[in-house]
Amino acid sequence: MSTVRTVLGDLPPERLGVCDAHDHVFFGSPQLPGQELRDAASARAELAAFRAQGGASVVQWTPYGLGRRVADLPIVSQDTGVHVVAATGLHQAAHYAPEVLTALRGRLAELFVTELTRGIGTTGVRAGLIKVAGGFHALDAHARWTMTAAAEAHHATGAPIAVHLELGTGALDVLDLLCGESGVPPHRVILGHLNRAPDPVVHRQAAEAGAYLAFDGPSRAHHATDWRMPEAVRALAEAGFGHRLLLGGDTTTAAARSVDGGPGMPYLLRRVRPRLELALGRELVERVFTENPGRAFSVEWT
Structure with missing residues (x-):
């Protein structure tokens, strides 16, 4: 039976509820100094605020080495009643010290499998997806290494692979590598940040290939293309790809959290959802928030 692997255990996909399909409960990177999401009380308050808007689950795309705070995830999930899915994986090289990457050479796939099946570190918390990243309009050696390991x-496990597309670019190159060269079924690939490069032809090609398309990042104030997201989503839905759409908030900085004055996770349901209902209709938007994540993140774990 297919289940979604949450930090509190495996869950039938229909119990996932309204899902923020790409966000961060905890996150920290040297690329964002001083903006780390590492306070458990703040994380708890943010999840509670999301819950108050009708949210039921959050998929955290924070990968290895970027402040996942895995031991805290079950606690804040239990306290707020919000299901949380944790990630394994590796981000772009710029987010890591060179010695960290050197230490992972030759054992990256093994690390991913261990964190998916046995647990992350000594916590016993198992990851439910693999998160990797591409580059701007290209796949460098680091991206090819991490995606091949993913x-x-x-x-080995059946786990879905979620991909950070740099400024929304490189989607077709990612599919060529993961699905063409490496044999990953397209429906096991989730392409993130497509709202940042609203190219309808690329979106349509990625959807036709069978991948999930994530439109995320309304918490990021500098995304000049956010206003085009409803139009892009509507075009895909009208072309028959409503079942391939996912929505997320992608809160990566403390300043972006609602509890610190930003839009945060609740904004996805408070403002984005009603805006999309105008473009797509309430019934389809409900399926995008519930049924689609249930399919995208559920696995017959091996």
């Missing part, structure tokens, strides 16, 4: 881990 494909190997997918074949």
